[in-house]
Amino acid sequence: MKKTLTMAGLATLACLAAAPFAAGAATRDDAMVALANKSGCLVCHHVEPGAKGPDGLPPIGPAWRDVAAKYKGIKSAQATLTGIVMKGSNPYDSHWKGQASGLAMPPNAVAIKEADAKRLVGWILALEAPKK
Structure with missing residues (x-):
């Protein structure tokens, strides 16, 4: 009996200890x-894939869960993407064809x-891949 109470007590403590982290994540x-809304990011991007942009076309920019999946495991991703946020991207090097209707990201400095931007990109890269 004493062992059962101890195990139940430990389980309760574990749940209580995890609660602040779950709330912190939310x-x-x-x-x-x-921050993304205030900075205008959500005009072109969505967190979840599948949203439509103007006139039913793909959104202007890629969904952030797709970005996280594409750059998963690439060590330079945060620096590269932060640079793109600040300086913009090359319209001749678009790697989101068919997934985004925009050709390039404008500079956002x-x-x-x-x-x-670095904090936001870090959060984006930590998102889970889209559910298939």
């Missing part, structure tokens, strides 16, 4: 979505600070 998601 708060972090909310904070990152708010006037809309977001580099430190915030």
Whole structure:
């Protein structure tokens, strides 16, 4: 009996200890979505794939879960993508054909600070791959 109570007590403590982390993750998601919205990112991007852009076309920019999947395991991804956010991308080197209707990402240095862009990109890269 004493062993059962101890195991139940440990399970309860584990749940209580995990709760702040789960709540923290949701708060972090909310904070990152708010930053993205404030910076204008959500005009062209969505978190989830499958959303449609203007006139039923693919969205202007790729979904962030797709970005996370594409760059998973690439060590230079955060620096590369933060650079693209700040300086824009090359319209002749579009690697999102068929998934996004925009040809290039414009520079966003006037809309977001580099430190915030780095935080946002880190959050995007930590997203789970889209459910198939």
